[in-house]
Amino acid sequence: MRVTLLGTGTSQGVPVIACKCDVCRSGDLKDKRLRSAIMVEEGLTRIVVDVGPDFRQQMLRHEVDNLDAILLTHEHADHIFGLDDIRSFNWLRKSPMDVYCEPRVQKNLRSIFNYVFAVNKYPGTPQMDLIDLDNKAFKIGQIPVIPIRVYHYKLPVYGFRFGKFAYLTDFNRIEDEEVDKLYGIDTLVICALRKATHISHLNLSEALELIHKIAPRKAYLTHMSHEMGKHSDLIKLLPPDVEPGYDGLVLEI
Ligand SMILES: [Zn+2]
Ligand SMILES: [Zn+2]
Ligand SMILES: [Zn+2]
Helix, strand or coil: CEEEEEECECCCCECCCCCCCCCCCCCCHHHCECECEEEEEECCEEEEECCCCCHHHHHHHCCCCCCCEEECCCCCHHHHCCHHHHHHHHHHHCCCEEEEECHHHHHHHHHHCCCCCCCCCCCCCCCEEEEECCCCCEEECCEEEEEEEEEECCEEEEEEEECCEEEECCCCECCHHHHHCCCCCCEEEEECCCCCCCCCCCCHHHHHHHHHHHCCCEEEEECECHHHCCHHHHHHHCCCCEEECCCCCEEEC
């Protein structure tokens, strides 16, 4: 299985518009963070988790010419506002895109992208089939998917385990029975917003604590704010089995 980190930034991305801080002005490409998303490939199946405002750039950067499905963790703008750009895949495949998400997320998509779901659609609108996601394992082509329920302050969100890999973003609470589903993984990509605490995201020390509990061979941080500091400084603070993720990092699992 191959996992590509398409974006590792928080909702505003890094650099932040108009910010003059050291991180936002850094010349290091590892400090340029598009909105968080990953691509997972196994055999002939290729899926993306989350479609934020940088989706177009992410698909172009990685020369992605086909996608079998999209999984959505939740409906915040930084995870769904690229959905209009699935049109290219609609044309290439001559079919709607399968979009897996829970019923609450579907309801919000129908409202936010009302033109996609209109009875009399404007010609050329994106086409998507919304497929129910609940807390049960399923398969997309050759990729096994185990949803993991986590909480983003009070908002229920899904993380996902794919075989020996798991992706958890936008949360700061997880029940023990959901942690149980993560034991035995090889690689974990997990959100860590910044060093200071936050109402709806794990901070660095909380993420490290959960990584220690799950104990994967290797963990990478994602959904990072400019307040987390530069990649080159952050990596020095982390234990050997944890690294800051960066855009374009490819993991072979
Ligand atoms: Zn987010
Ligand atoms: Zn900044
Ligand atoms: Zn969110």
